[in-house]
Amino acid sequence: MSDAALPDAADAAQRLRITEIFHSLQGEADAIGWRTVFVRLTGCPLRCVWCDTTYSFHGGEWRDIDAILAEVASYGARHVCVTGGEPLSQKRCLILLERLCDAGYEVSLETSGALDVSQVDARVRKVLDLKAPDSGESARNLWSNLEHLQAADQVKFVLASRADYDWARDVVASHDLAARCMPMFSPVQGTLAPRELADWIVADRLPVRFQMQLHKLLWNDSPGH
Secondary structure, X not given: OOHHHHHHHHHHOOEEEEEEEEEEEOOOOOOOOOEEEEEEEOOOOOOOOOOOOHHHOOXXXXXXXXXXXXXXXXXXXXXXXXXXXXXXXXXXXXXXXXXXXXXXXXXXXXXXXXXOOOXXXXXXXXXXXXXXHHHOOHHHOOHHHHHHOOXXXXXXXXXXXXXXXXXXXXXXXXXXXHHHOEEEEEEOOOOXXXXXXXXXXXXXXXXXXXXXXXXXXXXXXOOOO
């Protein structure tokens, strides 16, 4: 390799493919309601049947990490959420997470749970989305990820049916998730009635947090929110 090629390689090591960066309210997890900057990375190896961000699977724009941090800073928010797609499908996501933490932000990572989280900066709050059977992708769950959860992390279950609920209830119990972190149950919008899920949780006295997606209540599925 010639010396002239080295700068390009160095530049590429600090770039990510970005679908969008936007400023909104966090719609779920423990930071719900906080003004947040979202960095949505492009690409995902999963194809959940109820996915609401399929527009992030392809395309996007290559952005330098310095430029990403500059845009994040322009909104003056304390909270930053790195999401996708599946952000960990781009290995340089780990660099972005570290840089955001170094800059003093409260950083969360929304990840499918199908890719290894062991190298994620310990300062990042991981929101691990375990896939229930009706997602069509439950076979992709990487169960070893549960060993890397910390008290500030969250495990999210998006549920479309009673069968999904029963599966999630058993996972919470068998892995003692409530003792590790915060388990969260959410209904698939338009498929499982929120009140029905809430009644099941109460009846079974589950140690989980029920949540609905605030951003969908406010802005439906409009991109950029």
